[in-house]
Amino acid sequence: MKATQGTTYRMLGSRLNDVAQQLEELRKIGATGKKLNAPSDNPAAIRPVLNTRKQISNVDRYTETMGKSLDTMQATDGHLDHVENIMQRAKEIMTNSINGSLNDADRTVLADELSQLRKELLDAANGTVDGKYLFAGYEEDTKPFSENLGYTPAGYVANNPATWPYTYSGDGNATSLEIATGEEIQVNLTGSDLFFGASTWDPTDPTKQVPDSIPQQRYNIFTELTQAEEAIRAGDPVAMQQSMDDLEGAAEQNRRMRSQLGNRANRVETTMNYQDGVRIDLEQILSRYEDADVIESFNAIVAQETAFQAALNVTGKVSQLSILDFI
Numbered sequence: 001m002k003a004t005q006g007t008t009y010r011m012l013g014s015r016l017n018d019v020a021q022q023l024e025e026l027r028k029i030g031a032t033g034k035k036l037n038a039p040s041d042n043p044a045a046i047r048p049v050l051n052t053r054k055q056i057s058n059v060d061r062y063t064e065t066m067g068k069s070l071d072t073m074q075a076t077d078g079h080l081d082h083v084e085n086i087m088q089r090a091k092e093i094m095t096n097s098i099n100g101s102l103n104d105a106d107r108t109v110l111a112d113e114l115s116q117l118r119k120e121l122l123d124a125a126n127g128t129v130d131g132k133y134l135f136a137g138y139e140e141d142t143k144p145f146s147e148n149l150g151y152t153p154a155g156y157v158a159n160n161p162a163t164w165p166y167t168y169s170g171d172g173n174a175t176s177l178e179i180a181t182g183e184e185i186q187v188n189l190t191g192s193d194l195f196f197g198a199s200t201w202d203p204t205d206p207t208k209q210v211p212d213s214i215p216q217q218r219y220n221i222f223t224e225l226t227q228a229e230e231a232i233r234a235g236d237p238v239a240m241q242q243s244m245d246d247l248e249g250a251a252e253q254n255r256r257m258r259s260q261l262g263n264r265a266n267r268v269e270t271t272m273n274y275q276d277g278v279r280i281d282l283e284q285i286l287s288r289y290e291d292a293d294v295i296e297s298f299n300a301i302v303a304q305e306t307a308f309q310a311a312l313n314v315t316g317k318v319s320q321l322s323i324l325d326f327i
Contacts, residue, residue, distance in 0.1 A: 045289040052286045059279045062179065066272050069177045069187040073265040076134050076188065079127040080258040083221070086117050086124070087251035090225060093117075094244040097232045107232050114229040121225060122147070122166070125195050135191035136170030137201075144170035144191045145222075153230055156223075161196075166222040168192055172201030179271045185264055194257055196220045219250035 093110050096102070102110075125145040127134045136144035151165040161167065172192050176184040192201035197218030224246045231239035 049286060049289050052282050052289075056279060056282045056286070059275050059282065063272055063275050063279075065177065066179060066268050066275075069175075070265060070268050070272070072129055072134070073187055073261060073268065075127070075129045076261060077258065077265070079124045079134060080194075080254060080261070082124045083121065083254050084251065084258070086121050087221070087247060087254060090114060090117055090228060091244065091247050091251065094228055094232075094240060094247060098237065098240050098244065100237075104235070107235060111229050111232040114225060114232065118222070118225045118229070121195075121222065125191055125222075133170070135189060135194060137173045137190045137192070138175070139170045142169050144168055145195070151226075153227075164196075164220065164223060165226040166195075168196060168201070170201075172198070177268070179268060185267055187264060187268065189257055189261060194254070195222060197253060217249060219246060219253050221250045221254065224250045 093114055097107055097110050122145055125135055126143055132140040133142065133144055136142055146167055146169065148162075148165055148167050151163065155163050156165075157163045168191055170191050172190050174186045174190050174193075175188045177187045178184050190201070192198045197220050199218075224243065227239075228243035228247060231243045
């Protein structure tokens with residue numbers, strides 16, 4: 001079969017177009033740093049790439065959620081530290097009040113300070129983060145604690161929340177965080193558990209609000225501070241000594257629950273670090289499929305540019321031929 005000049009031109013043009021297209025693809029790889037820019041670049045890599053990207057997305061979701069929860073837990077710890085300081089000062093006041101040399105005026109001053117500490121405790125119990133109440137359970141938009149204006153010492157009944165000096169408007173549901181598939185961890189403390197010593201909370205059934213007795217006694221911190229103030233004002237040494245013991249128990253309750261929260265915060269932080277490591281591994285897997293070697297890409301571009309220039313030279317020389325060259 002005879003190759004005409006027109007056929008030669010078409011073959012050269014087609015080859016020149018192929019070389020130019022390959023050079024453009026190499027330049028795109030060099031500019032983006034990615035060797036997989038379209039499914040057609042490597043069809044076999046699409047499935048593992050998509051699966052890896054999904055896993056990275058899941059890791060990012062876990063990490064973001066845990067980061068927000070850890071911030072809340074750290075803020076909660078700050079409020080619990082304030083509660084610890086309040087209880088420490090309350091015990092110091094009770095220690096001073098037991099001193100038999102104090103007169104009524106001195107005890108009134110101490111009782112007034114306890115009254116101020118109760119207000120500080122109320123502020124801590126109604127603490128917020130990003131406009132959400134920390135100790136309200138699921139009712140995070142509802143102010144959890146308020147003073148019971150109908151409270152009287154004579155009307156107080158231990159298992160009837162309506163008679164307590166402070167009321168609770170939250171619920172007993174603690175928030176759980178999924179830190180891994182199928183694994184959840186509690187990331188907050190409910191006000192009923194922390195401040196009232198009630199691990200369950202059902203306003204419709206007062207008997208469920210009785211502070212737990214097993215495995216250790218639980219304390220209503222608001223009530224203990226209130227009764228301590230009442231004991232000082234009454235000048236009752238027996239009641240003051242009892243309040244002293246109860247305040248220590250309430251302070252220990254706060255410390256214990258703060259320690260539990262700290263352990264869970266450490267668990268969340270450890271899991272975040274683990275997820276960061278998992279993400280790095282997944283990115284390395286993704287990189288093997290997607291990322292191009294910089295030096296290899298540069299050498300390929302240079303080689304393709306040389307081939308493209310050679311193709312241009314050959315095409316240029318062939319285009320200079322005419323029928324007159326053969327006469």
